[in-house]
Amino acid sequence: MVKNSFISVISQKEKEEKRGSVEFQVFCFTNKIRRLTLHLELHKKDYLSQRGLRKIMGKRQRLLAYLSKKNRGRYKELIDQLNIRETQIR
Numbered sequence: 001m002v003k004n005s006f007i008s009v010i011s012q013k014e015k016e017e018k019r020g021s022v023e024f025q026v027f028c029f030t031n032k033i034r035r036l037t038l039h040l041e042l043h044k045k046d047y048l049s050q051r052g053l054r055k056i057m058g059k060r061q062r063l064l065a066y067l068s069k070k071n072r073g074r075y076k077e078l079i080d081q082l083n084i085r086e087t088q089i090r
Contacts, residue, residue, distance in 0.1 A: 022067050023078050029060040030082050 018024065036053040040046060064084075068075040079085050 022063055022070075023074065026060055026063050026067070026078060027082065029056050029063070030084065032056050033060065 033053065033056055036049055036056070040049055040053065043049070064075065064079075067078065
């Protein structure tokens with residue numbers, strides 16, 4: 001559903017690297033983070049899920065740091081598309 005629409009957006013740009021691309025991995029991690037956040041709002045003492053959430057956030061942070069160093073334009077486009085970070089106006 002959502003994943004397939006995002007794959008089609010990415011596949012227009014990168015036909016060979018659909019699911020292995022950095023953008024797709026960040027997209028999957030973002031979906032997992034949103035699901036776990038909703039779960040933890042109901043189950044506040046689920047410490048194993050909290051640990052998993054921190055691990056996934058760390059992985060996504062490392063991928064985004066890599067992407068920002070490698071290609072700043074793709075990084076900004078991905079951030080805007082997923083609404084991850086607040087945009088700073090300078």
